[in-house]
Amino acid sequence: MKFNSQISNLPIYEAGKPIELVIREFGIEPQNVVKLASNENPLGCSPLALEAMKESIKCANLYPDDSYYELKESLANLYHVSSKNIVIGSGSDQVIEFIMHAKLNPNTAMLSAGVTFAMYEIYAKHIGAKIYKTSSATHNLNQLKEQYLAHKDEIKVIFLCLPNNPLGECLDANDVYEFISSVDSDTIVVIDGAYMEFAKFKDSKKAINPSDIVKLNNSIYLGTFSKAYGLGGMRVGYGIANDQIITAISKLRAPFNITTPSLAAAIAAIKDQAFITQTLENNFKEMKIFEKFATENGIEFIPSYTNFITFKFDTSRDSTQICDNLLRQGIILRNLKSYGLNAIRITIGTSKQNIKVLETLKKEI
Ligand SMILES: *Cc1c(COP(=O)(O)O)cnc(C)c1O
Numbered sequence: 001m002k003f004n005s006q007i008s009n010l011p012i013y014e015a016g017k018p019i020e021l022v023i024r025e026f027g028i029e030p031q032n033v034v035k036l037a038s039n040e041n042p043l044g045c046s047p048l049a050l051e052a053m054k055e056s057i058k059c060a061n062l063y064p065d066d067s068y069y070e071l072k073e074s075l076a077n078l079y080h081v082s083s084k085n086i087v088i089g090s091g092s093d094q095v096i097e098f099i100m101h102a103k104l105n106p107n108t109a110m111l112s113a114g115v116t117f118a119m120y121e122i123y124a125k126h127i128g129a130k131i132y133k134t135s136s137a138t139h140n141l142n143q144l145k146e147q148y149l150a151h152k153d154e155i156k157v158i159f160l161c162l163p164n165n166p167l168g169e170c171l172d173a174n175d176v177y178e179f180i181s182s183v184d185s186d187t188i189v190v191i192d193g194a195y196m197e198f199a200k201f202k203d204s205k206k207a208i209n210p211s212d213i214v215k216l217n218n219s220i221y222l223g224t225f226s227k228a229y230g231l232g233g234m235r236v237g238y239g240i241a242n243d244q245i246i247t248a249i250s251k252l253r254a255p256f257n258i259t260t261p262s263l264a265a266a267i268a269a270i271k272d273q274a275f276i277t278q279t280l281e282n283n284f285k286e287m288k289i290f291e292k293f294a295t296e297n298g299i300e301f302i303p304s305y306t307n308f309i310t311f312k313f314d315t316s317r318d319s320t321q322i323c324d325n326l327l328r329q330g331i332i333l334r335n336l337k338s339y340g341l342n343a344i345r346i347t348i349g350t351s352k353q354n355i356k357v358l359e360t361l362k363k364e365i
Contacts, residue, residue: 006128013118017332028330034356036347037332039165039195039308041230043282043350045265046275049231052268053261064260071263074270075223075238079210084243087250090257092194092224092237097123098249099157099220099239103188104129109154111147113139115339116161117192130154137341138169138302141179148183158183161192162208163199166336166345168304170199170206177212180219188245189219197228199305201280206305210240220245227307228279229269234262283307286348293358297365310336312343317365319344325364331357 016038022028036042044050072083089095100123104110109130112120115137124131132151134143139160148155160179163170180189191208200207210221220241226232236258239249258266269275290309294301300312313319319342323335334345346357 004128006125010125011118011122013122014338016334017327019332022327022330022332026328026330033330033332034349034353035332036308036349036353036357037334037345038232039227039306039347040232041228041279041307042348042353043230043275043279045230046269046272048272048275049229049265049269052264053234056261056264059260062260063256064258064263066255068258068263071236071267074267075240078270079240081211081214081240082243085210085214085240085246087239087246087253088258089237089239089253090262091226091235092192092222092239093119094253094257095220095222095237095239095249096120096190096192097126098252099188099190100124100127100129101252102249103156107154108156109151110157110159111144111151111155112159113137113144113161113164115164115167115341116159117165117194118339120159124157138167139164139171141171141175145179145182148187152184156187158187158189159192160189161194163195163206163305165194165306166308166310166334166339168302168306168308168310170203170305172205173208174205176208180216183218185218187218191219191221193221194224194227195306196223197276198280198283198307202284202305213240214242217242217244220249225266225269228276229266230275230279231262231265231269234259234265236262236266279307282350283348286351286354289354289358290346290348293361297362299365308334308345308347310343310345312341313365315342318342322361322364326357326360329360331360333357 019033019035022033068088072086076083104127106128110124111132114133132147136143213219213221220239222239224237319335320337336343
């Protein structure tokens with residue numbers, strides 16, 4: 001059978017390895033596996049969300065409220081925007097897909113930083129659109145501007161991952177707003193704020209406010225319940241933009257694209273901002289231990305505004321070998337070789353997990 005030509009060259013997103021694989025292949029007891037590969041919340045999720053999910057499954061026979069009225073109202077209150085400025089996705093990944101389908105075709109292009117979230121490129125390739133990246137791995141606004149101006153007629157989507165996965169750096173909000181204002185009204189600037197809760201907690205200069213984004217005609221803010229909210233398994237994300245953009249991309253949303261328990265979990269999770277504060281405090285307290293370890297062991301790292309830290313190795317060390325050796329001992333980290341980097345990305349875990357990771361890593365480097 002023949003398939004569309006873009007399928008043959010399509011890269012497959014390398015997801016973090018599951019705990020089940022380590023148990024199966026290396027015979028490690030489940031309680032001894034440490035999974036810090038997918039930027040999940042090591043504290044779990046809010047107990048309010050757990051309770052709401054349990055309650056919601058009693059209605060498993062019913063479709064969820066497809067208007068997502070209550071979730072949109074909660075998000076609207078949280079971000080000081082209107083419900084009509086919000087679209088809900090099965091993870092913010094799905095909102096990325098909506099944007100791509102709304103703006104790209106094989107005669108157009110997307111632009112991003114040199115090393116950033118792999119799904120941008122993968123979705124662009126689904127459509128057969130062209131991909132431009134900066135030579136700088138991290139976000140460099142001068143280079144982004146240069147590339148944009150050089151291919152202005154083609155570029156219809158620009159991704160800014162703020163802060164950036166998998167490198168952890170973050171642009172200042174003022175510079176971002178200035179950049180967006182230099183972009184044409186027919187090109188959408190996507191602010192992927194998957195880790196924004198972390199960035200703005202560390203430094204208020206990084207805070208991009210969705211209430212500012214909705215005033216613009218060429219930008220969308222993406223958020224997710226998968227990271228700070230600890231609900232990766234529930235698959236809920238959202239886009240916030242002016243109503244013209246939301247109306248257009250909402251047409252691509254299939255009905256009931258998130259489940260009844262997912263919806264209940266997200267609504268309840270927003271109510272528990274104390275859990276978010278606890279998550280953020282634990283994250284940056286524990287991050288210091290990783291920074292100290294890197295400094296003491298001659299490992300390069302980029303100061304991180306996220307819930308992970310990326311260690312870059314010199315040529316005397318090999319990230320693939322380090323990751324494989326750790327995996328055999330039940331520790332799952334993210335190798336960044338597929339991004340062309342001799343580096344590993346480590347999600348900040350609980351104190352106990354972090355101690356174990358660093359003790360094991362010390363023996364392998
Ligand atoms: C995790 C992540 C997302 C989306 O995750 P979902 O689980 O699909 O909401 C989007 N962008 C970046 C950069 C991420 O790291």
